[in-house]
Amino acid sequence: MPETSRRGLLFGTAAIGAGALLTACTSNEKKDEPAANEQPVDDKPGKAVTIGFAGPQADHGWLAAINANARAQAKKYSDVTLDITEGSNDTAAQIGQIDSLINKKVDVLVILPADGKALTQAGLKAMRAGIPVINLDRIFADPQAFRCYVGGDNYGMGVNAGKYIGEKLKDKPNATVIELSGPDSLELTKQRTQGFDDALKNYPNIKKVARQAADFTVESGQAKMAQLLQAQSKFDALWNHDDDQGVGALRAIDQAGRDGFLMVGGAGAKSAMDAIKADNSVLKATVLYPPIMASTAIDLARALGQGKGVSGMAGLEIPAQVTLFSAVVDKDNVDEYLPQGFS
Structure with missing residues (x-):
């Protein structure tokens, strides 16, 4: 499903492919004033965001954990509504579920495709409809089909x-x-x-x-x-x-x-x-x-829907790639x- 190789630099438990970790504001800056190139980012309730989540059937322990992590993370935020599909390993069925989320006009889509290559057009369709996509784990064949990739190494x-x-x-x-x-x-x-x-x-x-x-x-x-x-x-x-x-x-x-x-x-x-x-x-x-990559995807989807960056990172946007570290x-x-x- 061809996921491209994700061999980014590793920072502790995660790797950021399109941005570098940076320190917080220097000690001589006021704590309530962000640096000039940053937006303030916190966990306080903000703009309401509906996140659509489409994944394959949870017929495997890891996939079940993906769904559980996504649900648990979404519940942490009073400003997030999670619209999660039933999940399917059938390509046509998963495309139909994604189409349904697009028609509902969710704010952001998180998609873990059963087959990255086969679902690429679904990602492209969402992006062209103005719905940013967080591509989880199995990567789409076209980088234009997602705004951010979150996966393992x-x-x-x-x-x-x-x-x-x-x-x-x-x-x-x-x-x-x-x-x-x-x-x-x-x-x-x-x-x-x-x-x-x-x-x-x-x-x-x-x-x-x-x-x-x-x-x-x-x-x-x-x-x-x-x-x-x-x-x-x-x-x-x-x-x-x-x-x-x-x-x-x-x-x-x-x-x-x-x-x-x-x-x-x-x-x-x-x-x-x-x-x-x-x-x-x-x-x-x-x-x-x-499988906590699903929690990361929800966090990034929320930030994306609210037009925020990510705390501890430079810039006004979320990164293009996050790769979790494979510890032994x-x-x-x-x-x-x-x-x-x-x-």
């Missing part, structure tokens, strides 16, 4: 998984790793694999010997992991792109009675973090792909990240 996710495994195996001669990816039809899967492969280049003692693509579901994770286990009698590490399909992968591993390797997951499900904390399985870490969670920091884990 898929390439960085793969890089951080590769670095974590690399550091664990750097002293092991002839180490081997395998990969359980997401659907190869998604650009984000290609980015995660590319990041992982690029990170492993820094560890010449490690070789990736097998890869299977699953579908981000428990069932596909179990089936594809069973195939990997049958084909590979021994390996040292597994990089699994998604914690939902990781549930199935762990089932296959348990059924096969296999151990002697470490597993790194992806996304940051609570079940994965619980397993990491318990430290009683091969799963030793997960690389975050934070293991037993050393799992307690810190557990509150962010999604069911």
Whole structure:
């Protein structure tokens, strides 16, 4: 769905692609007077904003968390009305839902397309109708189809998984790793694999010997992991792109009675973090792909609808891109990240 690679500079938990973080007003400025190039931005009620939210069907833990985060963030603001669609994985149905929001003349649209390429025309239609679009996660094929992109760092996710495994195996001669990816039809899967492969280049003692693509579901994770286990009698590490399909992968591993390797997951499900904390399985870490990006999208949509900039950033406009950082969670920091884990 071709999302372009989002490898922006990383600032703590987020990366801003079209703006730089800046300090607040200098100490000799009055606190009630913003700098000349800034508008005052705060959480006080302002102009009423109706935000339309259209996403795919929440048939996956991460997608359900996206919807939950969007709703929770909108409820924080008395000046925001959230009009959220039922969600669909059918392209025609999602286009119809977006058309309905356009006809309602919402102030801003937040769209997480089931397929970025297929939904590009819907984004363009909204923008041409004068409704700014926040494109969430799966990017449209045409940059004119959105005002701002908010998403995770898929390439960085793969890089951080590769670095974590690399550091664990750097002293092991002839180490081997395998990969359980997401659907190869998604650009984000290609980015995660590319990041992982690029990170492993820094560890010449490690070789990736097998890869299977699953579908981000428990069932596909179990089936594809069973195939990997049958084909590979021994390996040292597994990089699994998604914690939902990781549930199935762990089932296959348990059924096969296999151990002697470490597993790194992806996304940051609570079940994965619980397993990491318990430290009683091969799963030793997960690389975050934070669904709190939906909260960020709501904040930016509100600012956009009210004609505000973003606190802590220069300029009168919101940024063109925000990319969240993919932190690695293991037993050393799992307690810190557990509150962010999604069911």
